[in-house]
Amino acid sequence: MTLGNAPSSGDEAEAHDAGVDAPVEPQAAEERYTNRELSWLSFNRRVLAESENERYPLLERLRFLSISGSNLDEFTTVRIAGLEGQVQRGIETTGIDGLSPRQQLDAIREQVLALEDRQQESLEVLRDLLASEGILIATVEQLDRKSQSWLKDYFTTDILPLITPQAIDPSHPFPFVASGGMGVLFRLKRGKRKGELVEMVLIPSGVPRFVRVPGELAIYVAIEQLVTQFADQLFPGFKILGDGVFRVLRDSDIEVEDEAEDLVRYFRTAIQRRRRGRAVMLELDDECDASAEALLREHFDVDAAMIVKTGGMLGLHDLSSICNEPRPDLKFTPFSPRYPERVLAHDGDCFSAIREKDIVIHHPYESFEVVVDFLHQAAVDPSVVSIKQTLYRAGDQSPVIAALVEAAQNGKAVTAVVELKARFDEERNLRWANELERAGVQVIYGFTEWKTHAKVSLVVRREEDGYRTYCHFGTGNYHPVNARIYTDLSYFTADAALGRDAAKMFNFITGYIEPDSLEKIAVSPIGMRQKLYDLIDVEISNAKAGRPSGIWVKMNSITNRELIDKLYEASQAGVEIRMVVRGICSLRPGIPGMSENISVKSIIGRFLEHGRLWAFANGKVLPSRQAKVYLTSADAMSRNLDRRVEVLVPVTNKTVHDQLLGQVMLANILDTEQSWSLDSSGQYQRMRKGEDGFNCHEYFMSNPSLSGRGSALQSHEVPRLTLSGARK
Template sequence: MALEDRYTNRELSWLSFNRRVLAESENARYPLLERLRFLSISGSNLDEFTMVRIAGLEGQVHRGIETPGIDGLSPRQQLDAIREQVLQLEHRQQDSLDELRGLLADEGILIALVEQLDKQQQDWLEDYFTTDILPLITPQAIDPSHPFPFVASGGMGVLFRLKRGRRKGELVEMVLIPSGAPRFVRVPGEKAIYVAIEQLVTRFASQLFPGFKILGDGIFRVLRDSDIEVEDEAEDLVRYFRTAIQRRRRGRAVLLELDDECDASAEALLREQFDVDAAMIVKTGGMLGLSDLSAICNEPRPDLKFTPFSPRYPERVLAHDGDVFTAIREKDMVIHHPYESFEVVVDFLHQAAVDPQVVSIKQTLYRAGDQSPVIAALVEAAQNGKAVTAVVELKARFDEERNIRWANELERAGVQVIYGFTEWKTHAKVSLVVRREEDGYRTYCHFGTGNYHPVNARIYTDLSYFTADAALGRDAAKMFNFITGYIEPDALEKIAISPIGLREKLYELIDVEIANARAGKPSGIWVKLNSITNQAMIDKLYEASKAGVEIRMVVRGICSLRPGIPGLSENISVKSIIGRFLEHGRMWTFANGKALPSRQAKVFITSADAMSRNLDRRVEVLVPVTNKTVHDQMLGQVMLANILDTEQSWRLGPDGQYLRMRKGDGGFNCHEYFMSNPSLSGRGSALQRHEVPRLTLSGAKR
C-alpha cells in the first residue's frame, strides 16, 4: 500500500480542519455574529499556519532538505499541494464574508465602504480621520534616499503613486496602518456601521498629500516567518528568547496579500521588495486580515449571539463552604471546563497562598494570559513565605514575550523560577501543593489538559483533575525534580511522563487490548485528542485494528491516521467535533477485558497529543483515574457524550476527507448536554436531588 493511501499529510489534514472551522461561518443554525466569529477564527488560524508551517517548509526547501513527510511527500511537493489549498481557502473565506455582510446588513450591522454612506456619515468619518488617525500615521517616500521601510508580520499598509505638477516626476509613498489604531471604526448612531481603517486612509488621502494628484493606490498585508528555533548551545534562555523575538519580527516574508484593485506600479514594487514566492501572493477583491473581524463580534447584539452561558461552580466545594482542600481530601474530583468554572483552579492556588498550613507550591506555566490570577496567587504565596517554584516555559509559541514578563515578576516576588529543558518544552499542566495537617504532610495535586489561562478556560473544553492521592503526589514531585534538577524518575507509581516512558505506557496498554482481542475477550480503545500524526503510534493502532480491537477516536484537528481501510483500519472510526467550544481535553480509555464502557476500563487523562513533539520532545503527563465517581464521569459522561455527538461532528473517511454527520431524529449535541447537566464528581450529595441523565451507546436515558 502506498504511503499516501496509508497516511494523510499533517499539513493537508490541518487545512481540512480549518475548512471545518470555516464551515461553521456558513452554518445557518448559528447566530450571525457567532458565524462572523468563526470566520475570524478561520482567518487567524490560517495566518498562524502560514507564519509557522508554510514558512518551515519553505525553509527546508531553501536549505535543500528533502526529508519526506509521513505520506512520502517531499517539502517541495507539500508546498505545492498546500499553496493550492490555501488559495482555495482564502477565496472561500471571502465568499463567506460576502454572505455574512449581506445578512448582517439586514440586521442593522453594516461593514461598509465609505462611499456607501450618506454625506453626514462621511463628514463624521473625515473629521475622525483628521483628529484620531492622521496624528498616528507617517507617510514615507520610497526613493534612493528613502529605502523601503520595514513592515512587521501581520502589518498592513497602503502604497500611493503621486504626481505634483506637470513637469515633476511621479512619487511613491507608503503609509503603514498603525498597530495601535482600531482596525474598524464605528460610525455613531443606532445602526452599527463599521468602516475599515485602510478605507479611511485611501478615501481621505488628500489630507496626507495636499497639492498632489493621486494616480493610484494599493492596500497590502504581509506575513513573515514567525517560528523560533532553539539552539541547543543557548547559554541563557531568557536572553536568547529576547533576541529571537526581535529576529522573528523581521523574519522572511512568506505571504503577500494585495487588494484586487492595487495599482500596477505599486504591486510591482511590493512584489520586488518582499521577494515572496509568486505562489504565495494572494490578490482579493474582498478584505485583508479577516482575523480582525473579531472586533465587530463584540457589538452588543445578544440576539445575534449564542445564549449566554455561565459556568457552574462545583456544589461539592460549596458544600464545604468553598474550602477546596477539604473537598479534595474527601474525594477526587474532575472539573470539566468551560461548563464548570476555572475559578476552582484559581481558588485552589489562592487558598494555598493564604493558608498558613501550606508549606510549598510547585506549578508549571505554559500559557497564563495577560491578567493572570494564577500568577497573582503564586506571587502572594511567595510574599507569604511559602516555598514557591514555577516552571515557566519560554518556548510557548507566540507567548514567549509574555512568559518572560511573568517570569521576571515571579522572581521579583521571591518565586524560584525554572525554565526547564533547552531542547524540550514543558507542556505538562501540573500544580502540587504540600500542606501540613494533623496526621502529617499531605500533597494535593491538580493535573490539567489545558493551560492555566482564565480566558481560554471559558472557550476550551478541558479537564482539571484534583486529587490528594499520595502516590500521585509522589509521582508529581518526581516530575518536578526531573524538570528542575534533571533527576530522571526511576520508579513512578502511577503516572507516565514523556519523553521517558509515556509512549511505552500507551504501547503496553494497547498491547493488552491486542492480546484480549486475539484471545476472544472483549477489547476496545476510546481516545480523545487534538491531533495524531506520529507514525509509530498510528501503526500501533493499525496493529490493534487488524487484531480486532474496536477503536473509536475523537480527534478535533490534525489526523494522519486513515480509518476504515480494509485489512488495515476497518475497526477504527474517527470523528471531529467543531462547535461553540473548542475541544481540547485529552483522554485514553482501554476496555481491559470488558466491553466499553465499564467500571473495569482503564481511564487516563493526559496533556499530550499523539504527535512526535509530544511523545519525544516535550515533558507531558499521562494520569490514571481510579476514583469511582471520577472514572464514571470521564468514561460514561465526557467520553461517551463525545462519541454520541451527531450535531457538531464530522466523520473521517478512508480517503482522508471529512463529511458532516447528518442531523437526524434524536440527534445529540454534546455541548448542549454538558451545559444542561452537572458533572458527576462536582455534584457531591446534590446528585440525590438531581439525577444526571445517564448515557449509553444507544443514547441518553434516565
Template sequence: MTVDASPTLPANDAEPDAPVAQEDRYTNRELSWLSFNRRVLAESENESYPLLERLRFLSISASNLDEFTMVRIAGLEGQVQRGIETQAIDGASPRQQLAAIREQLLQLEDRQQASLDTLSALLAEEGIILAPVEALSDEQQGWLAAYFESDILPLITPQAIDPSHPFPFVANKGIGVIFRLKRGKRQADLIEMVLIPSGAPRFVRVPGEQAIYVAIEQLVTRFADQLFPGFKVLGDGVFRVLRDSDIEVEEEAEDLVRYFRTAIQRRRRGHVVLLELDEDCDGIAETLLREQLEVDEDMIVKSGGMLGLADLATICNEPRPDLKFTPFSPRYPERILEHDGDCFSAIREKDIVIHHPFESFDVVVDFLRQAARDPAVVSIKQTLYRAGDQSPVIAALIEAAQNGKAVTAVVELKARFDEERNIHWASELERVGVQVIYGFTEWKTHAKVSLVVRREEDGYRTYCHFGTGNYHPINAKIYTDLSFFTANAALGRDAAKLFNFITGYIEPDDLEHLALSPIGLQEQLFALIDAEIANAKAGKPAGIWVKLNSITYKPMIDKLYEASQAGVEIHMVVRGICSLRAGLPGVSDNIRVKSIIGRFLEHSRVWAFANGKALPSRQAKVYLTSADAMSRNLVRRVEVMVPITNKTVHDQVLGQVMLANILDTEQSWQLDPDGQYHRLRQGDGGFNCHQYFMANPSLSGRGAALAEHEVPRLTLRGADA
C-alpha cells in the same frame, strides 16, 4: 437517556480499493490541518448559529490560517531554501507540500471571502453594516472626513519610496496602503506608502442608530487628498504582510531568557512568507512591493475582498445579545461548596474532576489562593505553559511567596507566541522570591501540574492538580478541558519526582502511577494497546476510546492500525490534525474517527482501554494526559499521563465526557477512508454534547446533590455501563 450511537458509524457508499502504496496509509499533516480549518470555516456558514457567532468563526478561521502561514509554511519554505528534502509522513517533499498547500490555501481564502459576503448581507439586515465609504450618505462621509483629519492623520506617516527614502520596515501582520502619485506634468511618478499603526482601530464605527463599520485602510484610500494635497493619485493598493514567526532554540544557548528576548526581536523581522494584495493593486506599486519584500509569485495572494479577516473579531463585540449565543455561566462544583469552599477538605474526602468550561475555572484559582493563604501549607510547585495577560494563577503564586511559602514555578519560555508574556511573568515571580525554573533547553515542559504540600495532624499531605489544558482563565471559558484534583499519596510522590526531573534533571525510574514523556509515556500507551490486541486475539471484548487534538506520530498510528487489524474496536475523537486514515480495508477497518467543532474548542486528552469488557465499563482503564499523539509531545516534550481510579471520576470521564463525545452528531464530522470529512446528522434526532454538558451537572462535582437531581445517563447500545 439512551442515544443511538449508530449515526456516528455510517456505512460508506463506496469503499476505496485497498491501498497499495505506503503513502496511502497516511494523510499529510499540513493538508489535514487545512481540512480542520475548513471545518472551522464551515461554522461561519452554519445557519443555525447567531450571525455574530458566525462572524466570529470566520475571524477564527482567518487567524488560524495566519498562524499556519507564519509557522508551518514558513518552515517548509525554509527547508526548500536550505535544500532539505525530508519527506512527510505521506512521502511528500517540502516543495510538493508547498504546491499542494498553495492550491488549497487559495481555495480557502476564496471561501472566506464568500462567507464574508454572505454574512455582510445578513448583518446589514440586522443593522450591522460593513460598508465602503462611497456607499454612505454625504453626512456620514462628512463625519468620516472629519474623523480622519482629527484621529487618523496624527497617527499615520506617509513615506516616499526613493533613493533618499529607504523602503520602510513592514511589521508582521502589518497592513498598509501604497500609492502611485503625480504632481505636475513634467515630474516623475512618486511612490508613497502609508502603514497602518498597530494601535489604530482596524474598523471605525460611524455614529448613529445603525452599527456602520468602515475599514481604516478604506479611509486612507478615500481621503488621500488630505494626505497628499496637490498630488494626483494614479493608482493605489492595500497590502498585508505575514512573516516567519517560528523561534528555533539553539542547544548551546547559555541563558534562555536573554536568548528569547533576542529571538523575539528577530522574529518581528522574520522573512516575508506571504504578501497579500487587493486584486486592484496598482501594477507598478505591486512590482516595487515584490522587489523590496523579496517575494516571488508563489508567495503572493490577491484578493477581491477584505484583507486581514482575523480583525473581524472586534465587530463581534457589538452589544447585540440577540445575535450571539445565549450566555452561559459555568457551575461551581457543589462538592466543594458542601465543604464551605474548602478545596483541601473536599479533595481529601475523595478525588474530583472538573469539566471546563461547563464547570468554573475559579476552582483551580481558589485551590491556589487557598494554598497561598493557608498557614498549614508549606510549599507550592507549579508548571506554567500559558497563563494569559491578567493571570489570577500568577497572582496566587506571588501572594504565596509573599506569605513565606516555598514556591517553585516552571515557566516555559518556548510556548509559541507566549514567549514575551512568559518572560514578563518569570520576572514578576522572581522579584517576590519565587524559585523560577525554565525547564529543558531541548524540550518544552507542556505538563499541567500543581503540587501543594500541607502540614496536617497526621503529617504532611500532598494535594495535586493535573490538567489537560493550560492555567489560562480566558481559555478555560471556551476550551473543553479536565482538571483532576487528588490527595492520593502515590500520585503526590510521583508529581514530586516530576518536578525534580524538571528542576534537577533527576530522571525518575520508579514512578508508581504517572507516566511521563519523553521517558516512558509512549511505551506505556503501546503496552496498553498491546493488551487490547491480546484480548481481541483471545476472543475477549477489546476496544479503545481516545480523545485528542491531533495525531501525527507514525509509530502510534501504526500501532493503532495493528490493533484494528487484530479486531480491536477503536473510536477516536480528534479535533484537528489527523494523519491516520480511518476505515481503510485491511488496514484500519475497525477505526472510526470524528472531529467535533462547535461553540467550545475541544481540547481535553483522554485514553480509555476496554480491559476485557465492552466499553464503557467500570473495568476499563482510563487516563487523562496533557499530550497529543504527536512526535513533539511524545518525544520532545515533558508531558504527564495520570490514571483515573476513583469510581465517580472514572464514571464521569468515561461514561459522561467520552461517551457524550462519541455520541455527538450535531457538531461532528466523520473522517472517511479517502481522508475527507462529512458532517453527521443535524436537527431532529441529533445529539449535541455541548448542550448536554451545559444542561447537566458533572458526576464528581455534584456531591450529595446527585440524590436530588439525578444526571441523565447516556448509554451506548449494547454496552455494559
C-alpha cells in the same frame, strides 16, 4: 461491527478456508497516512464551515470566520514558513505520507488559495445578512453624506496625527513592515512636475482596525478605507494616480539552538528577530495599482505562488472586534459556568473537598475559578508549606500568577516552571517570570531542547497526621480566558502515590533527576510512549483471545507514525477503536486489511474541544467500570511523545472514572450535531442531525457533572448516557 467484540483467529481461518482472500494491508505511505499540513487545512475548512452554519447566530458565524482567518495566518507564518525554509536549505526529508517539502508546498498553496476565496465568499454572505440586522461592514462610498463627513473629521483628528507618509526612492529606503502589518502604497504626481512619486503609509498597529460610526445603525469601516478615501489630506497638492492596500506575513517561528547558554537572553533577542523574519505571504487588494504591485513584489521577494490577490478584505482575523457589538440577539445565549457543588458543600474549602474524594472539573461548563481558588487558598493557608507549578500559557491578567506571588510573599516555598518556548507567548512568559522572581518565587525555565507542556500544580500541606500532598493535573493551560472557551479537564486529588510521582516529575524538570520508578503516572519523553504501547498490546491480546477489547480516545491531533501503526496493528487484531480527533489526523480509518475497525470523528462547535483522554476496555465491553481511563496533557504527536514533558494520569476513583468515561467520552462519541466523520480517503463529511440528533455541548451545559455534585446527586439525578443515547 459490535463495540467491544473482536473476530477471533478462528473466524479468519474460516474465511481463508472458504477461499475468501483477506484484505491486503496498504504499504505505500500515501495510502496509509494523510499529510499533516493538508489535514490541518481540512480542519480549518471545518472551522470556516461554522461561519456558514445557518443554525448559528450571525455574530457567532462572523466570529468563526475571524477564527479561520487567524488560524490561517498562524499556519502560514509557522508551517508554510518552515517548509519554505527546508526547501531553501535543500532538505529533502519527506512527510509521513512520503511528500517532499516542495511537493507539500505545492499541494498546500493550492488549498490555501481556495480557502482564501471561500473565506471571502463567506464574508460577502455575512455582510448582507448582518446589514439586514442593522450591522454594516461598509466602504466609505456606500455611506450617506452625514456618515462620510463624520468619518472625514475622525480621520483628521484621530488617524492623521498617527500616520507618517514615507517616500520610496534612493534616499528613502523601503520601510520595514512587521508580520501582519498592513499598509497602502500610493503613486502620486505633483502639479506639472515631471515624474512620479511613490509613497507608503503604514497602518498603525495600535489603532482599532474598524471604526464605528455613531448612530442607531452599527456601521463599521476598515481604517485602510479611510486612508485611501481621504488621501488628499495626506498629500495636498498631489494628484493620486493609483493606490494599493497590502498585508505581509513573515516567518514567525523561533528555533532554539542547542548551544544557547542563556535561554532568557536568547528569547529576548529571538523575539526581536521574529518580528523581522523572512516574508512568507503577500496579500494584495486586487485593484492594487500595477506599479505599486510590482514594487511590493520586488521588495518582499515572496514566492509568486504565495502572493494572494483578493477583491475582498485583508486580515479577516480583525473581524473579531465587530463580534463585540452589543447585540445579544445575534449571539449564543450566555452561559455561566457552574461552581462545583461539592466544593461549596465544604464551605468553599478546596482542600477539604479534595481530601474527602478526588474531583474532576469539566471546563468551561464548570468554572475555572475553582482552580484559582485552589491556588489562592494555598497562598494564604498557614498550613501550606510549598507550592510547585508549571506555567505554559497564563494570559495577560493572570490570577494564577497573582496567587503564586502572594504565596511567596507569605513565606511559602514556591517554584514555578515557566516555559519560554510557548509559541507566541514567549514575551508574556518572560514578563511573568520577571514578576515571579521579584516576589521571591524560584523560577525554572526547564529544558533547552524540550518544552514543558504538562499542566501540574503540587501543594504540600502540614496536617494533623503529617504532610499531605494535593495535586491538580490539567489537560489545558492555566489561562482563565481560554478556560471559558476550551473544553478541558482539571483533576484534583490527594492520592499519595500521585503526589509522589508529581514531585518526581518536578525534580526531573528542575534538576534533571530522571524518575526511576513512577508508581502511577507516565511522563514523556521518558516512558509515556511505551506505556501507551503496553496498554494497546493488552487490547490486542484480549482481541486475539476472543475477549472483549476496545479503545476510546479523545485528542486534538494524531500524527506520530509509530503510534498510528500501533493502532493499525490493534485494528488488524480486531480491536474496535473509536477516536474523537478535533484537528490534525494523519491516521486513515476504515481501510480494509489495515484500519477497518477504526472510526474517527471531529467535533467543531461553540467550544473548542481540547481535553485529552484515553480509555482501554481491559477485558470488558466499553464503557465499563473495569476500563482503564487516563487523562493527559499530550496529543499523539512526535513532539508530545519525544520532545515535551507531558503527563499521562490514571483515574481510578469510581465517580471521576464514571464521569470521564460515561459522560465526557461517551457524549463525544454520541454527538451528531457538531461532528464530522473522517473517511478512508482523508475527507470529512458533516454528520447529519437526524431525528435523534445529539449535541454534546448542549448536554454538558444542561447537566452538571457527576464528580462535582457529590451528595447533590441524591436530589437530582444526571441524565445518563448509553451508546443508544441519553436516558434518565
